[in-house]
Amino acid sequence: MASPAAVRELQRDLENKANDLSKIQKDIAKNHQVRKKYTIQLGENELVLKELELLKEEANVYKLIGPVLVKQDLAEANANVRKRIEYISAELKRLDAAVQDLEEKQNSKREAVLKVQQRMQALQAGKAKA
């Protein structure tokens, strides 16, 4: 009863959906990596901020820019580190939202793949009986 063409089409559909699913999974993995890097940077910057806050007003702060050690103002260094922490936190929030969205897409793709697989199985069973 089931034409081979219908089976082929279902197979193509299954392949497409499976490819989409693996792409989404790769995106999720990349998201995790970037997020790990940002988390580490955030931790380091917070440590630096704590150290800077322990300093007295006249303490000398230097920043390493390439091969050059440049004297910096304590207030400026504080402001820079705070800004960096803000930026990284914002990036992390953005990544969080993105990964949630990706996970939803992954789940719905999984369901779609399952449905196609079930239809194929039903079709194959129908063919076998006929």
Next chain:
Amino acid sequence: MASSKGPASPAVRVAEMEKMSVEQLKAVKEQTDLEVNLLQDSLNNIRTATTRLDLASVALHDLSLRPQGKKMLVPLTASLYVPGTLDDSEKVLVDIGTGYFVEKTTVEGKDYCERKIHLLKSNYDQLLELASKKKTVADEAGAVLQAKVKQLAPQT
């Protein structure tokens, strides 16, 4: 990254593992083994860092004992040293991270090292606890897996 096996007591965990098939159990054991290895690596990293900080602290203490003007050899590369004189052993530059350096006295520098070592020690203890918990779960999974395999074997 948090595992969901936290609040379950060992009896509950084993009961859940009994319900799983051999494949699932193998997957769980592999996953937990992987996590244990990662945690061990982190523990080693912390140990290395703590040792380096310790060395830095000792070097600082030694430096503070040296008089000004003392002749010394300054490393320019790993194999090239240049003769020089010790200028001011009171001030040291401390690398606090992300490219920032702070001028501190030797006492403050040693204090910095101590603080960092304390922080690392507490992190190490936390990690150790987590790692041993994971190891327990992995061992349980392994035991249940073996029992199941033995169960299946005589049936075939």
